[in-house]
Amino acid sequence: MKKSSKFSDVLHILLHIADSPTTVTSEKLAKAMQTNPVVVRRMMAGLRENGLVRSDKGHSGGWFLSCDLDKVTLFDVYEAVESPTLLAIGNRNENSVCQLEKAVTATTQKAFIDAETLLLKKFKDITLAKLHMSIKKDAHNHTH
Amino acid sequence: MKKSSKFSDVLHILLHIADSPTTVTSEKLAKAMQTNPVVVRRMMAGLRENGLVRSDKGHSGGWFLSCDLDKVTLFDVYEAVESPTLLAIGNRNENSVCQLEKAVTATTQKAFIDAETLLLKKFKDITLAKLHMSIKKDAHNHTH
DNA sequence: GACTTATGTAATAGTATAAGTTACATGAAA
């Protein structure tokens, strides 16, 4: 199964915006992401709705931050991209009448939820500021 | 993203086989799974290769266990279905030259691996015997 | 005020993966 990289793509975009002294257009971001500007706008829609970024139209328009990097965690970003499914595996029919299938579901479900909970807990522990600080600056090539 | 239920499907099938005093045909299993016999055979191929089950051709043929339910864990089953991807989210390009993307990858990767590790640890702690014992028997309807 | 630049979003097209089906070969038991 192919993994969705929407969550990390959005983080990547946020760092590009954070690193820029001016607004950044969807087109520039799309270049860095090697995709289409429309895809960028679509990915960022939830972040705008959640007040993490804003976007201006017209000349010198584009994206800029509207949140405190110290206050916002990866969990907030995760929610802003509409909390995509974390696990690639699951149960076929959680309301099966088959006792055997129910046993499988009950047993595996616990493990699945524990793993998801751990992951979300980790997200809550990492602020965007912390992520931003982890960048190893490179004078020759730090925009992409 | 649609979750793969191959792993839990195979567990479900194993319980059906474990619960039957005789061999079970792919056709019967397919009925319980509401799918096609060929899909069942395909799903079980890895389990046969790993010695967890065997299958006989011809009259009174079908599937039967060839492992000790006390010795085999969910992890063994997971490996036998070729260790499908556990997480539905990931990074786009783990070898990007962009320092910003690298920072995102490094940070999220840690969280992803921890969650995966936890899940696999849980799998290792659950034997098929334990799973089998968890079935709440129901005299009226215990095959499906 | 017309023009340029930018976003917003609906609609469409393209692509990849998984699931389901058909067809036929193999082999064991009746």
Next chain:
DNA sequence: TTTCATGTAACTTATACTATTACATAAGTC
């Protein structure tokens, strides 16, 4: 030798994700 069962390749759907096109909206420029 007929029947029943698996093994597997090939093909067909189904579905979801990604990318693209098209056009409306709005802000700044000339």
